[in-house]
Amino acid sequence: MERHGEAELIHADAGPVIRGIEFERNADGTSKGLLTETQRRGLASLATLVTFPPRTIVYREDGELSSIFIAKEGVLKAFRELPSGKRRVAAFLFPGDMFGLAENGRYVNTVQTVTKVVLYQIPSEALAEMLRRDPELQFQFLCKITHELRQGQRHAILIARKDAAGRLAMFLSMLEQNEHAGSQGGWIQLPMSRTDLAEYLGLSLESVSRATSALSRRGIVIFQGGHAARVIDRARFEKLVNAL
Amino acid sequence: MERHGEAELIHADAGPVIRGIEFERNADGTSKGLLTETQRRGLASLATLVTFPPRTIVYREDGELSSIFIAKEGVLKAFRELPSGKRRVAAFLFPGDMFGLAENGRYVNTVQTVTKVVLYQIPSEALAEMLRRDPELQFQFLCKITHELRQGQRHAILIARKDAAGRLAMFLSMLEQNEHAGSQGGWIQLPMSRTDLAEYLGLSLESVSRATSALSRRGIVIFQGGHAARVIDRARFEKLVNAL
DNA sequence: CGTCCGTTTGAGGATCATCAATGTCCGTGG
DNA sequence: CCACGGACATTGATGATCCTCAAACGGACG
Numbered sequence: 001m002e003r004h005g006e007a008e009l010i011h012a013d014a015g016p017v018i019r020g021i022e023f024e025r026n027a028d029g030t031s032k033g034l035l036t037e038t039q040r041r042g043l044a045s046l047a048t049l050v051t052f053p054p055r056t057i058v059y060r061e062d063g064e065l066s067s068i069f070i071a072k073e074g075v076l077k078a079f080r081e082l083p084s085g086k087r088r089v090a091a092f093l094f095p096g097d098m099f100g101l102a103e104n105g106r107y108v109n110t111v112q113t114v115t116k117v118v119l120y121q122i123p124s125e126a127l128a129e130m131l132r133r134d135p136e137l138q139f140q141f142l143c144k145i146t147h148e149l150r151q152g153q154r155h156a157i158l159i160a161r162k163d164a165a166g167r168l169a170m171f172l173s174m175l176e177q178n179e180h181a182g183s184q185g186g187w188i189q190l191p192m193s194r195t196d197l198a199e200y201l202g203l204s205l206e207s208v209s210r211a212t213s214a215l216s217r218r219g220i221v222i223f224q225g226g227h228a229a230r231v232i233d234r235a236r237f238e239k240l241v242n243a244l
Numbered sequence: 245m246e247r248h249g250e251a252e253l254i255h256a257d258a259g260p261v262i263r264g265i266e267f268e269r270n271a272d273g274t275s276k277g278l279l280t281e282t283q284r285r286g287l288a289s290l291a292t293l294v295t296f297p298p299r300t301i302v303y304r305e306d307g308e309l310s311s312i313f314i315a316k317e318g319v320l321k322a323f324r325e326l327p328s329g330k331r332r333v334a335a336f337l338f339p340g341d342m343f344g345l346a347e348n349g350r351y352v353n354t355v356q357t358v359t360k361v362v363l364y365q366i367p368s369e370a371l372a373e374m375l376r377r378d379p380e381l382q383f384q385f386l387c388k389i390t391h392e393l394r395q396g397q398r399h400a401i402l403i404a405r406k407d408a409a410g411r412l413a414m415f416l417s418m419l420e421q422n423e424h425a426g427s428q429g430g431w432i433q434l435p436m437s438r439t440d441l442a443e444y445l446g447l448s449l450e451s452v453s454r455a456t457s458a459l460s461r462r463g464i465v466i467f468q469g470g471h472a473a474r475v476i477d478r479a480r481f482e483k484l485v486n487a488l
Numbered sequence: 489c490g491t492c493c494g495t496t497t498g499a500g501g502a503t504c505a506t507c508a509a510t511g512t513c514c515g516t517g518g
Numbered sequence: 519c520c521a522c523g524g525a526c527a528t529t530g531a532t533g534a535t536c537c538t539c540a541a542a543c544g545g546a547c548g
Contacts, residue, residue, distance in 0.1 A: 080401065083486040088404055090397045101390045108394055131386075132379045138386065139376065145389045146345050150352055152396035153334045157324065159403045160332055160446030162505075162535070194495065202404030204537055209496055226495075242327040406503070406537075438527060448505055453528055469513095470527070 016043045016070045016120045039137045042130060047120040058111040058119070065102035067121045071095050074117030075191045078109040079199060089200035091151065092192065094180040098144055100124070115191045159202040161244050164211040167201045169240045172221065172229055188229045260287045260314045260364045283381045286374060291364040302355040302363070309346035311365045315339050318361030319435045322353040323443060333444035335395065336436065338424040342388055344368070359435045403446040405488050408455040411445045413484045416465065416473055432473045
């Protein structure tokens with residue numbers, strides 16, 4: 001595993017927060033879905049805090065599994081290299097997202113930073129050990145993975161759309177609903193490049209560009225500096241998102 | 245939840261087998277990844293064996309979570325209904341596949357049988373309870389879900405292809421590699437209809453038909469009765485599968 | 489101020505969706 | 519036994535959309 005970023009060891013930290021969703025609720029309606037303070041601390045005791053600059057590979061596909069990561073700050077992308085050399089971005093990763101679960105001891109995606117990131121790095125054996133000892137914690141992981149499974153399915157639905165503008169609108173909508181993607185004051189942050197976007201949406205770079213132009217020209221969304229977007233015609237935006 | 249099939253209670257059964265993949269291996273190279281006899285029996289004690297005829301809804305999206313299922317025999321499809329009324333098939337389910345994991349207490353997909361099926365039905369509370377008590381078993385579930393996550397990503401890659409014939413070839417290749425999909429003697433079983441296929445591949449029904457014709461005409465695959473396929477030019481088939 | 493990288497815009501060709509018609513299989517009923 | 523009907527699948531023609539190739543544009547940085 002290559003690592004160009006310097007790693008710093010910090011244990012005096014609030015600890016990892018995993019974006020889990022509840023599998024069920026208690027009778028009183030409170031959620032069982034979040035980590036307890038104890039669990040957070042337990043994870044923190046296993047974790048090393050590492051920092052990577054933008055555009056850095058965290059690990060490569062087929063690389064040997066060594067650690068699991070949880071994003072603390074910043075944005076990353078998980079992608080696969082296709083035989084032709086093209087890339088398909090499977091997911092963008094935001095704070096609270098977990099990644100690095102492998103298959104047959106090897107990572108299946110390559111993960112690269114988009115912005116500067118701070119990650120919790122947890123040795124996989126230690127994590128596996130802890131999960132075996134703490135079923136409740138493991139249950140949260142199960143919920144988390146299940147949620148990612150849904151995300152993947154939504155991604156497939158998005159890609160199945162034929163209209164580029166609709167795909168883009170759907171993606172913006174997903175970002176907007178992700179409270180960790182960093183949309184502020186109605187502005188949706190787009191830290192990734194047009195190429196990253198194209199590889200996620202399954203479009204060519206030019207089509208993405210034309211799609212942004214189209215949304216802009218039709219007065220549905222405005223873009224600023226290429227890395228922020230704002231919905232200005234909510235009704236038509238939602239109509240476009242649901243037009244499939 | 246509707247149920248048109250008659251349910252039979254059988255406990256004198258080998259018990260559920262979940263297609264899991266190993267998360268890691270023991271030092272001696274043996275797999276930790278499969279259910280122990282004890283775990284199988286434990287699951288079996290919770291499970292009811294139910295049978296459904298073809299084209300039957302097992303549960304609907306947004307339906308209240310009640311049970312988790314594991315396919316024992318037969319093929320099913322999991323899909324979502326889109327606002328336009330179109331459907332997108334998220335996955336086909338084969339023996340050993342688990343389904344019914346919900347979000348916020350509601351199913352996210354509708355699951356319908358394709359052929360006659362036999363399912364293990366496990367009440368979700370009982371299962372959750374058992375998972376909390378048996379971390380090793382839960383670990384297998386975690387592995388299983390992780391594997392399904394990969395499948396979903398592969399699905400997204402498939403759908404991102406522009407050429408219909410390539411998508412179909414890729415799907416056939418996936419079926420071929422799935423030892424539970426029932427390919428025998430080089431013949432790949434296709435129990436689902438062309439419409440099901442189209443909804444999985446993100447194509448129109450007609451395009452699927454044209455894709456099968458193209459593969460047939462080019463001498464790469466032959467189809468029989470519309471529900472079985474056989475690769476006759478392996479080299480060109482693989483080339484097509486990897487041409488993306 | 490010039491270069492480099494990322495983005496935008498334009499023109500032409502390829503592919504799929506749609507609409508419509510025809511063809512095939514299979515169970516039903518005369 | 520054969521004719522009919524319906525569900526499913528195939529084939530054809532047309533239009534819309536995206537991809538590719540290509541060129542121009544813009545900002546960041548030395």
